[in-house]
Amino acid sequence: MEIPFLSPHPQKIRSNNKTMKLPMNISVKSNISKDPQLIFLKNDLKQLGGVKILSSGGFQISLMKQKIKAKSEEAYTLEITSKGAKIKSNSNKGLFYGIQTFLQLFLLNEDGKIPLVLIEDCPQYNTRSFMIDLGRSTFSFEYIKRIIRILSRLKMNTLHIHLCDDQLGGLRFKKLPLGKENPYAITIAELKKIVTYARKYHVTIIPEVECWGHAGSMIYHYPELLGGPGMWGGASFAIGEKLYELFDKVFDELIPVLEKDCQIHVGLDEAIWILCKSIPEEKKKEYTPSTLVQRIYEILESKGKKYKKNIKMHLWADHGGRPIPKHIQDKVVVQPWMYFECREDDITEKIKRFSGKNKTPFLMGGGMSSRHYHGHFGATKIWCEKGMKSPNVEGVTICMWEGNDLSSHMAGLYGGANCAWNPKAPNLNYQKNDTYREKSYGLLEWYMRTWQQIFQDADTEAINEDRGPEVNRGFFCWGKNAGKEVAPTANLTFERDMTDAENMEQ
Structure with a gap:
């Protein structure tokens, strides 16, 4: 499957050309107390993607604020597998940007499928x-x-x-x-x-x-x-x-x-x-x-x-x-x-x-x-x-x-x-x-x-x-x-x- 046109395009994308059917039952969790990014993601999935948000189970998206090797606080990693997606960053801002990339992969598909990828991304300019x-x-x-x-x-x-x-x-x-x-x-x-x-x-x-x-x-x-x-x-x-x-x-x-x-x-x-x-x-x-x-x-x-x-x-x-x-x-x-x-x-x-x-x-x-x-x-x-x-x-x-x-x-x-x-x-x-x-x-x-x-x-x-x-x-x-x-x-x-x-x- 060809990766959708992502805007902006990530620095590194690794893909084995595998896909999965677009999941419509999704749960979202974060390791941050009262994470505002969680609210943004849930609302977008419901309003833009017609997704049913579960309290647990289904396709799970994890937002993880933790130390990653990166030059910028805005950097993030995004991994999508058949079981779920993990977005990691040193900052809330990086998590937010990782969410934007996930949403584009999820919503800009043409055949009802989402690619399984590993993305490592950060901006060129601060x-x-x-x-x-x-x-x-x-x-x-x-x-x-x-x-x-x-x-x-x-x-x-x-x-x-x-x-x-x-x-x-x-x-x-x-x-x-x-x-x-x-x-x-x-x-x-x-x-x-x-x-x-x-x-x-x-x-x-x-x-x-x-x-x-x-x-x-x-x-x-x-x-x-x-x-x-x-x-x-x-x-x-x-x-x-x-x-x-x-x-x-x-x-x-x-x-x-x-x-x-x-x-x-x-x-x-x-x-x-x-x-x-x-x-x-x-x-x-x-x-x-x-x-x-x-x-x-x-x-x-x-x-x-x-x-x-x-x-x-x-x-x-x-x-x-x-x-x-x-x-x-x-x-x-x-x-x-x-x-x-x-x-x-x-x-x-x-x-x-x-x-x-x-x-x-x-x-x-x-x-x-x-x-x-x-x-x-x-x-x-x-x-x-x-x-x-x-x-x-x-x-x-x-x-x-x-x-x-x-x-x-x-x-x-x-x-x-x-x-x-x-x-x-x-x-x-x-x-x-x-x-x-x-x-x-x-x-x-x-x-x-x-x-x-x-x-x-x-x-x-x-x-x-x-x-x-x-x-x-x-x-x-x-x-x-x-x-x-x-x-x-x-x-x-x-x-x-x-x-x-x-x-x-x-």
């Missing part, structure tokens, strides 16, 4: 992230919860939430005016619930607050902080003490709702460098892009102490890199990006530039740009294949910029999740005589649609219902509101005397 853009589109509380469930099915362990941009403020603060102009913004209270909900599915939330460029929705409320336009339009902050005072307040509201060990992305890309005009000439040399990174880092450190949180700061690498003070280079995570498969040379150059034993840890930025209106994972595949030997790579982020249409972009997440877990998986190999990838991408989407039909969290109609109206770059796309702005921030223009500005594209 961080496997998906990014959604609340700064240019709308994501409801229920929609984000659905995305978290989809990520967990694909063994993705991080959701990067880009909270604000020029067009929209996607988070409504309680004490600050930010986000109150956007009727679709999630609240601080909802973000706290999202963090808690994600934890159940072994997903970490990384919120992003733009701290230099892409600042239009924040400057809407604080026009005195306008420095000038951004690199691609929009707005950049004027750098100075008033800006740092604002971010002290922003992070004072944001950090309390996060986990004890948390990560925060601070943007810092695609901006124009200009200082507040109130800064005396003799003081200007104290304000540089490097000290900007330092000051934001210090604000986060102070909030970490105040709220007893361990905070890791992330920032975009920008087009030419980002100057980071030497004494914090090993304490932050920098993220270069490229979203186009045709720019493989650029991806290769960036991996070479950022890789090194004594260099700053980095995340690879793949996924889909604002010019990808359908799912694409070609660039993600290149990042993941070429980053395998880097000693300081943390993982990869699959970005979905500017829109909220996950259904159309699902192949980018589905294929990218495969790359992030196992870049050398045989089911990711491009077919021969397929110059334009038409056969290869089409086949992967065929498998993806079968997966979606079984795992209904990823059902297209359900996704679209939770999503609501499609929004791109702050404007409704279709229907009676087509072309109308979501919030007044969506169509702002910013002008200022740029005589002293310095373009930091490098």
